[in-house]
Amino acid sequence: MFDSKIALIVREDLAIWQRLNVTAFLASGIAYAAPEIRGEPYIDAKGQRYGCMAGQPMLVFAADLAGLQAAHCKGLARELTLIPYVQAMFSTGHDEANRQAFQAEDPDNLNLVGLAIRGPKKxxxxxxxxxxxxx
Incomplete structure (x- = not known):
């Protein structure tokens, strides 16, 4: 049905609140990276309009750090859209600080807690x- 696929990968050793937080941020990153996946607004039986959601499923996977790093390397090699979330971002309070925390990471050994991937299905x-x- 869809030519592309969206996978959200969350580290399995996180607290539940962290898993949910990471999943939400990764999904928002995909929405910004791929605005064409936006669905139509929802309208209830009384005609009240609500916001849009993605019109394509996002599948959520669990992995350990090694699994996340492997998916990251494979995603880079295949030039897929990648949205990363690293451990240090839990201690920040806003987007600029998140980007600074990410930039301070060793790019060859990211301490990933989450990764969103989008691209061709295969x-x-x-x-x-x-x-x-x-x-």
């Missing part, structure tokens, strides 16, 4: 191969 499937759906 390429995303190769990047997330071996990861299980989040439970």
């Amino acid at each position: 390429a995303v499937d190769k990047a997330i191969k071996g990861l299980a759906m989040h439970s």
Whole structure:
């Protein structure tokens, strides 16, 4: 049905609030990176309009740090859209500080707690191969 695929990968050893927080930020990153996935507004039976959501599913996977780093490397090699979230971003309070925390990371050894990936289905499937759906 869709030519592209969206995978959100969240580190499995996080507290529940952290998993939810990371998932929300990753989903918002995909929405900004791919505005064409935006669905139509929701309208209830009384005609009240509500906001839009993505019109394409986002699948959530769990991984350990090594699994996240492997998906990151594969995503880079396949030139997929990547949205990263690193551990240090939990201690910041705004976007500029998040970007500074990310830039301070070793790019060859990111301490990833989450990663969103979007691109052609087969390429995303190769990047997330071996990861299980989040439970």
